[in-house]
Amino acid sequence: MSAEIKKFSQAAAPVPQTRADRLSASLADGILGGAFPAGMRLDEHMLAERFGVSRTPVREALRQLASTGLIEMRARRGAFVTSVTGETLAGLFVAMGEIEATCARLCALGMNPVERRRLKSLHEAMGLLAARDARAEYADANRDMHHAIYAGAHNAVLFDIAIGLRRRLDPFRRAQFRAPGRLQRSHREHELVAAAILSGDPGGAHSAMLDHVHSVETAFERMSLDQGLLAV
Amino acid sequence: MSAEIKKFSQAAAPVPQTRADRLSASLADGILGGAFPAGMRLDEHMLAERFGVSRTPVREALRQLASTGLIEMRARRGAFVTSVTGETLAGLFVAMGEIEATCARLCALGMNPVERRRLKSLHEAMGLLAARDARAEYADANRDMHHAIYAGAHNAVLFDIAIGLRRRLDPFRRAQFRAPGRLQRSHREHELVAAAILSGDPGGAHSAMLDHVHSVETAFERMSLDQGLLAV
């Protein structure tokens, strides 16, 4: 898989060589992991001291992160962790669903035999994981499956867009697999998507994927309501 | 329109306040205008001297441009103007078509009466321009029309993606309206898109928009073959 990602991805360097790149990755982890909560002001001096570097690579890392949507920069006012309101989150889910549905449609139209076989075996492996209720492994396989669909669309631009959206949504997706019975339901939805793609049904793949992402969003909303994750 | 853009757009500042922002805009213009040809190495010292600033804002502008796909940065090797091969250009057109088709579909599902009326009047005005063969004005109105469709999807993420793609394709779209009869044909295609949206036919809007973008791509390919624009 990593070869495919590397082939398509334009921006991200495989091994971050410069301090700014490493910082960018660390900051992204910190934001996604919750160390830097939404809305927090990211002071350049503080970050420089915290990571033991000067302000220059910090500034470049911030510029880089701003382009991913993780932070927001306002001239002469500093960088802020993007505060995700319920509205923007819903917008992200809708966009993700549309992009993934588009990829699925293109997969149904143009996946080659090798890609189809891989998609099928991935899906079947996930069935076993779902039966065992192996959540962590299922989540990993789920990521691979979705990436395979992005790649199967055979379009570098859509691939990058999809990867970027997924990165932004990742922190909010993590919780949803904890819902009871979610794995099995996710797998049933995948079944519809995979079947439509493998049988060459573009319209079916499109709507099946839309349904799936909508279901993920709903599962997330339930979890967030239960746990009070979102202050909407 | 500008209010709508401002409302949805996240990143771009309306008035570039910092030198890095101004530089970023200037460099983008230079690249899109042909002053910096594809594949050219963008030397930081050269740019700093050329624009009368230090390397620091130049570097920040380059980072910003890298995220738009206009240039490509390799660690310790410098920045290069992205060389658009025929393949990547085709990928851009496909992605643009899919995104625009998705927006059109969402428009058909959710445009409000005000937006519908505006879309209709924009389309009708373009009919007059096409009849007069007023190419420059038609191109402007065409941009407004497509922007109205992006906005009508009611999704900030998709809006930003669509605007970004359009920016990247802009230099290649300019020529296509010079093809004889292109305006009239473009307007007939718009007719199908607008009718489907206004009648609330999501599937029809989707496919009509896909057809339209494909037609734009074809027109561009003819022009570029005639003029030898692309060294494929």
Added chain:
DNA sequence: CTCCATAAAATTGCATACATATGAGCGAAT
């Protein structure tokens, strides 16, 4: 007590200087 104006502090923006890696050029050995 509230509000506004002014000034001080803090933070970002920019410039300059230094460190380090890349790649071109040259020379020697095979």
Added chain:
DNA sequence: ATTCGCTCATATGTATGCAATTTTATGGAG
């Protein structure tokens, strides 16, 4: 003649210092 390896110039990466702007604090007037 070709290739390998070394040296050195050049360009990028990083650090630091100064300037400009924003924000906060403070003092006085209403």
